[in-house]
Amino acid sequence: MAHPYCLQNALKKRPPVETTLFDMFKIGPGPSSSHTIGPMKAGADFCQCLAGLSDDRLVRASNIHVTLYGSLSATGKGHGTDAAVLAGLLGNTPEHCPPAVLPGLQADPEQSHSVTINGRTFKIGLKDIAFGPIQYDSPYSNTLSIELRDAGGKVLFAREYYSVGGGFIQWKGYTEPERGKPVHPYGTMRELSTIVRETGLNLHEIILDNEMAITGMTRPHIYERLNSIMEAMYDSVRRGLEASGKLPGTLGVWRKAQSLLEHSMEHNMPIGKGMGLLNAYAFAVSEENAAGGVIVTAPTCGSAGVMPALLYAMRKNLNVGERALCEGLLASAAVGFLAKHNAGIAGAEVGCQGEIGVASAMAAAMLAHARGYDGSVVENAAEIALEHHLGLTCDPVGGYVQIPCIERNAMGAVKAANAVLLATSEKNGQHKVSLDAAIMAMGEIGHEMNAKFKETSGGGLAVSMVEC
Numbered sequence: 001m002a003h004p005y006c007l008q009n010a011l012k013k014r015p016p017v018e019t020t021l022f023d024m025f026k027i028g029p030g031p032s033s034s035h036t037i038g039p040m041k042a043g044a045d046f047c048q049c050l051a052g053l054s055d056d057r058l059v060r061a062s063n064i065h066v067t068l069y070g071s072l073s074a075t076g077k078g079h080g081t082d083a084a085v086l087a088g089l090l091g092n093t094p095e096h097c098p099p100a101v102l103p104g105l106q107a108d109p110e111q112s113h114s115v116t117i118n119g120r121t122f123k124i125g126l127k128d129i130a131f132g133p134i135q136y137d138s139p140y141s142n143t144l145s146i147e148l149r150d151a152g153g154k155v156l157f158a159r160e161y162y163s164v165g166g167g168f169i170q171w172k173g174y175t176e177p178e179r180g181k182p183v184h185p186y187g188t189m190r191e192l193s194t195i196v197r198e199t200g201l202n203l204h205e206i207i208l209d210n211e212m213a214i215t216g217m218t219r220p221h222i223y224e225r226l227n228s229i230m231e232a233m234y235d236s237v238r239r240g241l242e243a244s245g246k247l248p249g250t251l252g253v254w255r256k257a258q259s260l261l262e263h264s265m266e267h268n269m270p271i272g273k274g275m276g277l278l279n280a281y282a283f284a285v286s287e288e289n290a291a292g293g294v295i296v297t298a299p300t301c302g303s304a305g306v307m308p309a310l311l312y313a314m315r316k317n318l319n320v321g322e323r324a325l326c327e328g329l330l331a332s333a334a335v336g337f338l339a340k341h342n343a344g345i346a347g348a349e350v351g352c353q354g355e356i357g358v359a360s361a362m363a364a365a366m367l368a369h370a371r372g373y374d375g376s377v378v379e380n381a382a383e384i385a386l387e388h389h390l391g392l393t394c395d396p397v398g399g400y401v402q403i404p405c406i407e408r409n410a411m412g413a414v415k416a417a418n419a420v421l422l423a424t425s426e427k428n429g430q431h432k433v434s435l436d437a438a439i440m441a442m443g444e445i446g447h448e449m450n451a452k453f454k455e456t457s458g459g460g461l462a463v464s465m466v467e468c
């Protein structure tokens with residue numbers, strides 16, 4: 001019998017990718033897509049559910065209670081998960097949540113807030129959000145339940161949510177929403193490459209065609225939204241480069257993006273300058289993320305510094321045009337989609353290889369595509385970047401997305417650039433490992449990785465550093 005993770009199995013006919021660009025690239029507050037953005041969306045969704053309840057149920061309701069389980073409970077304090085759910089319940093959505101909301105909620109943990117639904121008002125505060133068991137029988141490690149209760153504690157309505165990575169949420173009984181079907185269906189890189197070959201279309205055109213078919217959006221509308229995504233990425237670099245001081249939390253981590261930028265200017269050798277700039281840009285965004293600033297999930301908050309570092313450098317230092325950047329972003333999405341589809345992109349699911357590893361692979365694909373290399377180079381660059389993150393654990397110290405996360409973004413950005421260098425120096429047919437094989441390996445390693453290395457801060461650096 002074939003090994004469950006062997007390439008033959010990977011390449012069997014798989015259901016097509018139906019993730020969309022704006023499922024993948026979401027603008028929202030840091031520091032964690034699964035621990036901040038997902039829970040905020042769960043809170044907002046719960047309010048929408050309440051709006052659909054009959055008046056006789058609402059009239060008996062008194063308060064809302066939340067319980068966090070698994071990884072959300074283990075590292076939710078450091079990630080601000082409790083404040084994020086509360087912000088969602090108070091009507092905020094990740095894309096439109098003003099930066100002051102989360103720190104404002106965290107500043108007064110005793111305060112009770114009012115949620116008004118159909119003219120009825122219920123009370124909720126941080127003290128109504130419980131950190132439940134870390135070991136919990138659930139299909140996903142990032143689980144939270146939200147309950148509407150009467151004054152005696154009786155549950156009138158409840159929903160169990162799963163934050164499944166990258167800011168995506170599901171809930172018990174969830175079914176995928178009805179959407180269009182992709183016109184170029186693919187479930188693996190091999191199938192995608194075949195479509196490129198047979199249609200003569202460019203990789204980014206295939207992603208665009210599918211996006212239009214799945215979402216019903218027009219091409220100009222997609223480009224307009226992609227431009228907003230890129231602007232949000234550039235903004236996060238600029239804000240991070242201008243900021244200074246200590247990051248929130250108990251670790252006492254100083255922001256370093258500014259000094260890295262200054263240091264990069266002192267380098268005489270192009271390699272030092274290039275790497276120094278990538279480091280500074282990646283730090284800038286990751287520090288913004290750690291501070292709860294607005295970033296773009298690419299594919300997650302924890303790894304949000306990698307893609308913007310490359311994008312900013314391509315625009316500012318390599319003078320790559322906006323159209324090529326946009327097309328590179330589309331190509332990068334294909335890599336993120338396949339990683340999500342066939343392995344996972346959440347630290348809590350597959351470790352940091354799914355966050356920084358996938359971000360690095362996406363960034364490598366973006367750089368190679370934007371610079372005009374053909375599909376095989378794009379695939380090989382992404383594969384190299386991912387291959388050399390395989391096995392990377394998720395062990396955020398103290399539950400904060402700071403150590404090792406911030407430096408790790410810089411390493412992911414530099415590796416992406418080097419992966420393109422390696423891929424472009426190969427001759428046709430020399431490359432041995434396919435992107436499908438690397439993604440399959442990531443899935444196996446991630447799913448068999450001990451839970452203490454998957455965003456619970458129960459092992460690795462999170463333990464050794466604290467105990468030193």
Ligand code: SF4
Binds near residue numbers: 302347395455
């Ligand atoms: S270690 Fe990696 S996966 Fe874990 S929180 Fe940090 S960036 Fe995310």
